[in-house]
Amino acid sequence: MRTIAVLGKGRVGGNLAAALTRAGHEVAVADRTQGAAADATRTAQIVINATPGAGSLDRLTALREELRGKILVDVSNATLDGPDGLPADLLYPGSSLAEQLQEALPGTRVVKTLNTMLFPVMTAPATLTRSPDAFLSGEDPRAKQAVRELLVSLGWRTEWITDLGGIRTARATEAAILFVPHVIRAGGFAPFAISIAR
Numbered sequence: 396m397r398t399i400a401v402l403g404k405g406r407v408g409g410n411l412a413a414a415l416t417r418a419g420h421e422v423a424v425a426d427r428t429q430g431a432a433a434d435a436t437r438t439a440q441i442v443i444n445a446t447p448g449a450g451s452l453d454r455l456t457a458l459r460e461e462l463r464g465k466i467l468v469d470v471s472n473a474t475l476d477g478p479d480g481l482p483a484d485l486l487y488p489g490s491s492l493a494e495q496l497q498e499a500l501p502g503t504r505v506v507k508t509l510n511t512m513l514f515p516v517m518t519a520p521a522t523l524t525r526s527p528d529a530f531l532s533g534e535d536p537r538a539k540q541a542v543r544e545l546l547v548s549l550g551w552r553t554e555w556i557t558d559l560g561g562i563r564t565a566r567a568t569e570a571a572i573l574f575v576p577h578v579i580r581a582g583g584f585a586p587f588a589i590s591i592a593r
């Protein structure tokens with residue numbers, strides 16, 4: 396059991412918070428207001444960034460002291476949206492939100508994961524017709540192991556979780572967001588995940 400703060404009360408944050416609570420974790424959910432986020436972050440072992448990616452860097456940099464020594468699980472994608480509200484381009488081309496966060500928060504262990512799927516799959520991976528993949532990117536092996544255990548508690552099988560290496564690998568998984576609008580336009584808003592066939 397972990398003490399977890401979920402930053403963000405939207406579809407992603409709400410879905411994760413509910414599933415983590417069902418899995419037996421102690422979960423606090425904070426909206427985007429600075430005071431609520433600081434309070435939730437201060438008492439957590441693991442903090443999940445489920446805020447909109449375009450504003451995540453500013454919001455989390457403001458929590459530098461509260462995040463010091465913590466594991467920050469970043470599930471967001473920083474994108475520039477098109478006229479239909481779907482992702483049209485990357486906010487940090489040649490980099491990634493996860494890299495930007497790790498650079499801005501050197502005292503925090505950032506792990507990128509769960510950002511290559513629609514949000515329902517994050518907490519119900521077995522509902523897909525084929526095995527999905529969850530990818531881990533981060534510099535700290537112990538932090539990644541803690542996140543791996545968190546994913547297992549959400550229903551991810553260990554063989555579905557792939558450690559890609561350091562935080563720089565997050566630029567590859569974040570770029571996968573560019574598939575999303577095309578897949579949605581082609582097949583509707585049905586749950587899916589980017590996976591590697593082996």
